[in-house]
Amino acid sequence: MFRxxxxxxxxxxxxxxxxxxxxxxxxxxxxYSDIDEDSLHVEYSDEAYSLYGSTSKDTYxxxxxxxxxxxxxxxxxxxxxxxxxxxxxxxxxxxxxANIVFIGPSPSVIAEMGDKIxxxxxxxxxxxxxxxxxxxxxxxIDEIKNVANKIGYPVLVKAAAGGGGKGMRIVKEVxxxxxxxxxxxxxxxxxxxxxxxxxxxxxxxxxxxEFQIFGDTHGNVIHLFERECSIQRRHQKIIEESPSSAxxxxxxxxxxxxxxxxxxxxGYTNAGTVEFILxxxxxxxxxxxxxxxxVEHPVTESIIHGDLVKAQILVAMGEKLSITQNxxxxxxxxxxxxxxxxxxxxxxxxxxxxxxxxxxxTGPGIRVDSGVKQGSVISVHYDxxxxxxxTYSKTRNAxxxxxxxxxxxxxxLGITTNISFLHDVINHSVFRSGDIDTHFLEKYNVFxxxxxxxxxxxxxxxxxxxxxxxxxxxxxxxxxxxxxxxxEPWLNIGNWRMI
Amino acid sequence: xxxxxxxxxxxxxxxxxxxxxxxxxxxxxxxxxIKYLLQLNLGADGSACAKDLTxxxxxxxYYLLKDDKIELWLNGKTYIxxxxxxxxxxxxxxxxxxxxxxxxxxRAPMPGMILKILTETGANVKANVPLVIMESMKMELTITSxxxxxxxxxxxxxxxxxxxxxxxxxxxKEEMFEKVEEN
Numbered sequence: 001m002f003r004x005x006x007x008x009x010x011x012x013x014x015x016x017x018x019x020x021x022x023x024x025x026x027x028x029x030x031x032y033s034d035i036d037e038d039s040l041h042v043e044y045s046d047e048a049y050s051l052y053g054s055t056s057k058d059t060y061x062x063x064x065x066x067x068x069x070x071x072x073x074x075x076x077x078x079x080x081x082x083x084x085x086x087x088x089x090x091x092x093x094x095x096x097x098a099n100i101v102f103i104g105p106s107p108s109v110i111a112e113m114g115d116k117i118x119x120x121x122x123x124x125x126x127x128x129x130x131x132x133x134x135x136x137x138x139x140x141i142d143e144i145k146n147v148a149n150k151i152g153y154p155v156l157v158k159a160a161a162g163g164g165g166k167g168m169r170i171v172k173e174v175x176x177x178x179x180x181x182x183x184x185x186x187x188x189x190x191x192x193x194x195x196x197x198x199x200x201x202x203x204x205x206x207x208x209x210e211f212q213i214f215g216d217t218h219g220n221v222i223h224l225f226e227r228e229c230s231i232q233r234r235h236q237k238i239i240e241e242s243p244s245s246a247x248x249x250x251x252x253x254x255x256x257x258x259x260x261x262x263x264x265x266x267g268y269t270n271a272g273t274v275e276f277i278l279x280x281x282x283x284x285x286x287x288x289x290x291x292x293x294x295v296e297h298p299v300t301e302s303i304i305h306g307d308l309v310k311a312q313i314l315v316a317m318g319e320k321l322s323i324t325q326n327x328x329x330x331x332x333x334x335x336x337x338x339x340x341x342x343x344x345x346x347x348x349x350x351x352x353x354x355x356x357x358x359x360x361x362t363g364p365g366i367r368v369d370s371g372v373k374q375g376s377v378i379s380v381h382y383d384x385x386x387x388x389x390x391t392y393s394k395t396r397n398a399x400x401x402x403x404x405x406x407x408x409x410x411x412x413l414g415i416t417t418n419i420s421f422l423h424d425v426i427n428h429s430v431f432r433s434g435d436i437d438t439h440f441l442e443k444y445n446v447f448x449x450x451x452x453x454x455x456x457x458x459x460x461x462x463x464x465x466x467x468x469x470x471x472x473x474x475x476x477x478x479x480x481x482x483x484x485x486x487x488e489p490w491l492n493i494g495n496w497r498m499i
Numbered sequence: 500x501x502x503x504x505x506x507x508x509x510x511x512x513x514x515x516x517x518x519x520x521x522x523x524x525x526x527x528x529x530x531x532x533i534k535y536l537l538q539l540n541l542g543a544d545g546s547a548c549a550k551d552l553t554x555x556x557x558x559x560x561y562y563l564l565k566d567d568k569i570e571l572w573l574n575g576k577t578y579i580x581x582x583x584x585x586x587x588x589x590x591x592x593x594x595x596x597x598x599x600x601x602x603x604x605x606r607a608p609m610p611g612m613i614l615k616i617l618t619e620t621g622a623n624v625k626a627n628v629p630l631v632i633m634e635s636m637k638m639e640l641t642i643t644s645x646x647x648x649x650x651x652x653x654x655x656x657x658x659x660x661x662x663x664x665x666x667x668x669x670x671x672k673e674e675m676f677e678k679v680e681e682n
Contacts, residue, residue, distance in 0.1 A: 341636070349609035350636040352663075357545040357561045357572065374544075380611045380660065384636040408575035411561040413545065420576050452576060458558065459578040461528040461535045462549060463569045464516030466562055 002026050002076040002317060005103070007041070008066050008091075009081030011371035012387055013293075014041035017079050020309040022046070029073045031066060033059035035381050040371050047073060054381065060084045063091050067098050077101035077316055079309075083383070086292040087114055103316040105215075105269050105291050112266060113289040117160045117198050123286045126265030128258050131277070131285040133200035135160075138185065141178055144199060148177060151201045157181055159188035160196035165235035167191060170202055205437040206277040207246050208232065209284065211259035212300045213272050214311060216321045221263040223256045223274075224306075225330045227299050230436045231425060233348065238418075239425060240296035241335040242303050245396065245434030246278055255284055260325070262289065271297070271312050295338070295388065298369055302334035302392040333399040334392045337407065337422045339370075341384040344421035344447075350384045353377075356414030361406040365392040365399075378415050386417065396434065400426055424448045525552070603648055603670035610663045611635030613655045622650045624670070631655065631667050648672045 005021050006029040007014045018028040018041065030045030034054045042048045049069045051059035059065070061084055070078055078095050080086035086104065089111040095102035104110070113119045117135045124130050133155075134147040148155045148171070157180050159167025167188030169180040181197060189195040212224040228244035229237040247255070259274040266289070273294050275287040297308045315321070342348045358374040370387030372378070378386070389410065391402040407423040424446045425431055431440070517529040521536075528535045536552040541562075549558040561572040571578040615632040618624055624644045631642040652669035655661060 347608070349640075350611070350638060352610045352635075356563045356565075356570075359546075359561070380635045382636060384638075410575075411572040413561055413563040413570045413572055413577065416577070423575055455573050455576065456578075457530045457533050458535070459571050459573050460516050460580065461530045461533075461537070462547075462558070462560060462562070462573065463571055463578075463580040464518045464528050464530070465526055465537060465539050465549070466541070466547075466564070466569055 002101070002313065004029060004047075004073065004075045005077045005079055005313070006031065006066070006070045006073060006075040006100075007045075007079050007081060008060065008085055009079075009083070010036050010039065010041050010060060011382065012369045012385070013081040013083075013295075013371075015044050015371050016369050017081060017309050018044045020307055020313070021079075024310060024313065026313070029069075029075055031060070031069055033381075035379055040373055040376065049073060056084070056381075063088075063094050066091075067094050067100070070095075070100050071098060075100060077103050077313075079103040079312070080292065082292050082295055087290070089114065101316050103270065103312050105272060106267070109266055109268060110291045113291050115160055116158060116162055116288060117196065119288060120198075120286070122266055123262055126261055128262045128265070128286045129284060131200040131203065131287075133198060135196075135198035138181055138197060141181075144181065145174060145177060148174065148199060151199075154202040156200045156202045157184040157197050158200060159184060159192060159194070160198060161188060161192035161194040163192075167197065203277055203279045203285070205280055205439060206230075207244070207437050208237075208275065208287075209244050209246065209255065209278050210273045210275040210290075210294075211256055212294075212297070212308070213259050213263040213268060213274055214308075214315070214321065215263050215268040215270060215272070216315045217269050217318055218320050219264075220321045220324075221260050221268055222321060222323070222325045222328060223259045223263075224300050224304050224308075224328055226252065226255065227294075227296055228436075229296060230438050231431070231440055232438050233441050237296065238338050238340075239335065239422070240299050241333065241396070241399070242299045243330055243333065243396075246282070251282060251284075258284070258286075262286065270315050271308055295385075296336050298367060298388060298390045299334045299336045302367070302390060303330050303332055304328055305331065332392055332394050333396045334390060335396075335399045335403050335426070336388050336390045337403065337426070338385055338418075339387045339389055339410070339412075339422070340418045341378045341386055341415050342418055343416040344418050346416075348418070350380065351378070351416040352380055353415040355386075355412060357411055358414075359411050360387070361389070361409040363402075363406070365402055366390075366406050367392070386412075397432075400432060421446070424451070427451075603646060603651075603672060604666055605630065605642060605645070605668040605670065607633065607661045607663055607665045607667055608642070609633075609635050609638075609640065611640070611661065613657055613659045613661060613667075614639070616653060616655065616657060618650050618653070618668070620650055620653055624648060624650060633661070642667065644670065646670060646672055 004027040007017050021028040027046045030042050030048040031051050032042050032048060033051050051065055053059045078100055085091040087110055089107040092102040092107040092110055120130050132151045154170050154172045157169040157171060167184045169184045171177050171180045184197050185195040188197060208229045209226050211226050213221060215221040225242060226244050227240050227242045229240045231239035262274045271293050273290040276284045277287050278284045301308055341351045343351050355372055355374055355376045360368040367390040368387055372386050389406055391399050391406055393399040393402050403426050404423060407419055410419050428446050430444060519527045525538050538550045538552055541547045545561050545563055547560050547562055563570040569580045611633045614634050618630050626646050627643045629641045629643050633640050648670040651671050655667045
C-alpha cells in the first residue's frame with residue numbers, strides 16, 4: 001500500500017492525479033518550478049517542494065533533483081503524468097534504483113516503444129498489422145529506392161525517435177527521396193539527437209484510432225476500447241472521442257484484440273495506448289505505443305465509468321486487474337476538447353497574460369480537468385493547454401449538444417483561447433456527420449461567420465452600457481476578436497450609419 | 500453625440516451607441532438602428548446579466564475593463580471593444596492591430612523567448628531568409644525577412660523574453676539603400 005506519491009509533473013494532469021491519490025487516502029507530493037510557485041497543482045497537494053529553477057531542464061526534466069526530493073519526502077512511488085519525463089526510460093530506471101515505484105511500464109518497455117523502428121519490429125513479430133515500409137542502413141539509397149517503388153509513392157520518411165511531426169517528410173516521387181531522407185535525418189538529429197529514419201507507405205486521409213490498454217504485473221492485459229483522435233492541428237490532437245464513428249462492432253473487436261496482442265507481446269504493464277491509423281478501406285495499421293497515461297484518458301474514463309489513475313496506482317502496488325475483458329463495457333459517448341491559450345485568428349500563436357475572468361462550465365455529464373483558476377498567470381514557459389473539457393451523454397449527438405452548451409458557458413477574459421474555434425469545429429456539419437480524418441482542419445474552413453455576426457450589435461450595446469458609468473453616451477471602437485481573418489462578412493456592413 | 504467606430508483589420512466602419520438612462524439600472528441603447536431596452540446587473544467579479552425588457556430575453560455576459568478596452572464575453576464569443584477618445588478619433592489613431600512588419604520593422608508575433616539570432620547588423624538579407632527563432636509555450640517559430648534589405652539594427656538578444664509586438668530587428672529596403680547611395 002502506498003502512503004505517499006510524488007507527482008513529477010505540473011498543470012492539469014498533476015491536479016487530476018492529486019485528486020485520485022487523496023481520494024485513495026494517499027498523500028500527494030507536488031514539485032514546482034519558480035514560475036509555478038503559486039499554481040493550482042501546488043495548492044491542491046499535501047506537500048510541495050521547490051525545484052529551484054525556471055527552465056524545464058532545471059526543473060521538471062531534472063531527474064537528479066526529482067529523485068532527491070522523492071527521497072527527502074520519503075515517497076513510495078512517483079507518477080510521471082504525461083510529457084516531461086513520462087516516457088524517459090532513464091527516469092523510470094532512476095526511480096527503481098532509488099527503491100521508488102515508477103507508476104508506469106518497465107524501463108525496457110519504455111525504451112523499446114520509444115524507438116519507432118524497434119517498436120515496429122516487435123509488432124511485426126507479434127502479427128499486429130503495420131504500415132508497409134522499410135528500415136535499415138539509410139546510406140544504401142538504391143535499396144531504399146527499390147523498397148519505395150515496391151510499396152508505391154507517396155512514401156513517408158519518419159524519425160526513429162520521432163514525435164510531433166519532427167523528422168517527418170512526405171515523398172511524392174523518387175527524385176525527392178534522397179534529399180528528404182537527408183533532411184529528415186538532420187531534423188531528427190537536431191530534435192532528438194538521433195538521426196535514424198525509416199520509410200513507410202503514406203496512408204491517404206487516415207483516421208487516428210487508438211486503444212487504451214492496461215496490463216498488470218501478473219501477465220493480464222486488457223483493452224478499454226478506442227478513442228478517435230482524428231481532429232488534429234499540426235499533429236497535435238485537439239478533439240478526442242469514444243466510441244469512434246468509424247468502427248463497426250466487428251472491426252472494434254479485431255482492433256481491440258490486436259491492441260491486447262501488442263501489449264502482451266511486449267510484456268506491457270500499467271496504462272498504455274496502442275495507436276493505429278485506419279485507411280479509407282478500413283484497414284488498420286499499428287502506429288506506436290504511448291507508454292503513459294494519455295492527455296485524453298478522461299474520454300475512456302467516461303465511457304467505461306472508471307478511474308484510470310486509480311487503476312494505475314493499484315497495478316503499480318502489484319494488484320491484479322480486478323476485471324477481465326468481458327467485464328469492460330463501452331457505455332454512452334464522450335467527447336473531449338483541449339482548451340488552449342492561443343489565438344485561432346492569429347496563426348494559433350500562444351496567448352499569455354492573466355486569466356482575469358475564468359469560469360468553468362458545470363452540469364450533469366460535464367467534466368473539466370484544469371490546471372488554472374481565475375487570476376492564474378499564463379506564461380510563455382509551458383504548454384498552452386489550460387484545461388480539458390469533457391462531455392458525456394448517451395449518444396454522440398447528445399454529447400455534441402452538451403459540448404456546444406459547455407463551450408458557450410466557458411467565459412475566459414484576459415487571454416485569448418480556442419474556445420469559440422472548438423465550438424465551430426464541433427458544430428461543423430462534417431464533424432457532426434462523423435466522416436472525419438486527420439486532414440479535417442486543412443480541408444474545411446470551420447469559422448462560422450454567421451454565429452460571429454449574430455451578437456455584434458448586442459455586444460456594442462452592452463459595452464455602451466458598461467461605459468455609461470463614465471459618460472452618458474459611450475464612444476467605442478469595436479474589434480471583433482473572433483473575426484480577424486475572415487473578412488467577407490465585414491465587407492457587407494456598409495450600412496453603418498451616422499445618426 | 501459621439502461616434503462608435505467598428506474597426507476590423509483594415510475595414511473600419513463607424514457606429515454609434517446612444518445610451519439613455521430611464522431609471523436606476525434601466526437604460527435604452529440604440530445601436531445601428533436597433534433599440535434595446537435593457538436592465539443591467541453588474542457583478543464585482545466580471546459577471547453581468549442584462550435583461551432585454553422588450554423581449555424578456557436574459558443576456559448573461561462577462562466583461563473586463565482594461566485601459567481603453569472592454570473585453571466582453573457573450574454567447575461563447577469574445578468581443579474586444581475599444582473606447583475612443585472623441586476628440587482625436589482619426590482612423591489612423593485607432594489602428595486595432597499593428598502590422599507585424601511595417602517599413603522593415605520586424606516585431607514579435609507572439610510573446611516568448613529569443614532562441615537564435617541568425618543575422619547581424621549590416622548583413623544583406625533576402626526576403627524569406629530566417630532571421631530570428633523564438634519559442635513560446637513549447638512552440639518554435641522562425642521569423643523570416645519580409646523583404647530584400649539590409650539589417651540596420653538588432654533589438655533583441657539570445658535568451659531574452661520579449662512581449663508580443665516587441666521590435667526585434669530593423670531592416671532597410673534594398674532599393675531605398677541604393678537610392679541613398681546614388682544621391
